[in-house]
Amino acid sequence: MTGKIDFLSTDRKVDTKGKKSVEYIKKIVENVFTYLDNNYNFISNYINYIPINELDWLIGYCYKEYEMLKREKYSKKMILLYLVTKITSIISLWTGYISEGGKFPILDSHNYKNIDSLFLSLVSTTNEKNCNNLDNLKCTVVIPTMLNYDYKDLLNIKKYLITPLSKLDYINKIIFIGNFKKDSYEIFDNIKNLEFIKIDKNPPAYARNVGIKESTYLNSDVTLFIDDDVVINDINNLKALIYKSYLYNSISSPLIKSFNSSWLDMYHDFDGTLNGVYFKNNNCLLYSTTCCMAVCNKLFYDGIKFDTNYRTAAGEDIDFSLEAIKKGYRIIPVDSIHIYHNYKYTLDTGLEMFIKRFFRYGIGNYQLKNTKPYYFYLLDKYCKVRRTIKKLKKTDSYQKEILKLVKYLEL
Numbered sequence: 493m494t495g496k497i498d499f500l501s502t503d504r505k506v507d508t509k510g511k512k513s514v515e516y517i518k519k520i521v522e523n524v525f526t527y528l529d530n531n532y533n534f535i536s537n538y539i540n541y542i543p544i545n546e547l548d549w550l551i552g553y554c555y556k557e558y559e560m561l562k563r564e565k566y567s568k569k570m571i572l573l574y575l576v577t578k579i580t581s582i583i584s585l586w587t588g589y590i591s592e593g594g595k596f597p598i599l600d601s602h603n604y605k606n607i608d609s610l611f612l613s614l615v616s617t618t619n620e621k622n623c624n625n626l627d628n629l630k631c632t633v634v635i636p637t638m639l640n641y642d643y644k645d646l647l648n649i650k651k652y653l654i655t656p657l658s659k660l661d662y663i664n665k666i667i668f669i670g671n672f673k674k675d676s677y678e679i680f681d682n683i684k685n686l687e688f689i690k691i692d693k694n695p696p697a698y699a700r701n702v703g704i705k706e707s708t709y710l711n712s713d714v715t716l717f718i719d720d721d722v723v724i725n726d727i728n729n730l731k732a733l734i735y736k737s738y739l740y741n742s743i744s745s746p747l748i749k750s751f752n753s754s755w756l757d758m759y760h761d762f763d764g765t766l767n768g769v770y771f772k773n774n775n776c777l778l779y780s781t782t783c784c785m786a787v788c789n790k791l792f793y794d795g796i797k798f799d800t801n802y803r804t805a806a807g808e809d810i811d812f813s814l815e816a817i818k819k820g821y822r823i824i825p826v827d828s829i830h831i832y833h834n835y836k837y838t839l840d841t842g843l844e845m846f847i848k849r850f851f852r853y854g855i856g857n858y859q860l861k862n863t864k865p866y867y868f869y870l871l872d873k874y875c876k877v878r879r880t881i882k883k884l885k886k887t888d889s890y891q892k893e894i895l896k897l898v899k900y901l902e903l
């Protein structure tokens with residue numbers, strides 16, 4: 493089902509004052525919609541199932557973003573790039589959600605009074621732990637991966653992730669878990685405390701549960717979940733993160749920053765894609781992401797684990813976080829600690845990778861809608877802005893595809 497929607501012929505309920513800027517934003521939304529429909533089959537299969545009232549919301553949301561960026565004195569080009577990227581991410585997410593059979597509105601009208609009282613009580617308290625035996629602290633590192641990379645990428649994983657981890661005093665075991673080929677092992681020879689666990693099932697949630705079982709078998713105090721595309725620039729940061737989760741019987745979450753400096757990397761930093769959201773009037777987070785998070789093992793003895801119904805790397809960490817909060821555990825943001833994430837965008841193919849990422853997040857949202865529908869209620873009612881790492885700034889590393897898109901829009 494393809495074709496162009498006549499946005500401007502539809503009556504819209506957008507609370508705006510500046511008609512000229514609203515028309516400008518409508519044009520951007522319409523043209524991004526058409527571009528994605530015409531250029532990406534996995535998007536065009538579902539894009540026309542997006543309800544008109546959701547597109548109304550998108551125009552109103554982008555109008556607010558536009559006015560905010562204008563007040564902060566961003567250039568017209570920077571605002572345009574941001575809006576095109578934001579609209580692309582949202583439409584990609586919606587089509588991923590629709591591809592699984594997702595229905596709108598995502599935020600439903602159910603009564604969540606029990607959830608209100610539960611979450612408000614849990615996020616207002618904290619329990620510190622006596623750390624007399626901190627010197628004996630043990631941590632297991634769990635890395636879900638298929639290691640299906642070329643030799644150069646494997647060398648980078650060894651250099652920027654595994655070697656720094658192997659130098660941490662607290663680490664008793666670093667575990668790769670996945671369906672990988674045996675020849676991937678050789679490059680990691682001579683790394684102490686490194687183990688490979690081969691599994692036939694690929695979902696990251698399943699691999700992390702295997703890691704939980706290993707960590708509890710080793711009687712570890714903390715489990716560090718981390719992805720293979722993380723870059724560690726300072727091992728002391730991870731020491732502090734592990735210590736924090738042990739001290740507070742909690743999940744501790746660093747700020748995730750892009751390793752590279754292209755436009756799409758910068759967008760993720762500004763958007764806070766991997767950094768969760770703060771509760772209002774509280775320093776806790778609604779969720780942490782498994783890109784990098786330290787978890788006190790006490791959670792696992794309370795029966796908390798990852799839901800393996802999440803078939804891809806999207807949403808399973810939010811589900812896990814909500815289960816932890818329900819059992820009385822807090823998710824603590826450690827904003828002073830920065831961990832770097834390599835999105836691996838290239839100048840030529842970055843846009844398609846970006847679109848597929850948010851399409852995958854949409855699939856995760858469908859799973860959340862089925863298993864934790866109150867997540868969207870909590871996000872809307874009790875959370876404030878995302879955790880972000882920095883403001884937008886000029887860069888010479890604009891992906892060719894995003895510039896091509898902007899040129900196509902004739903804006």
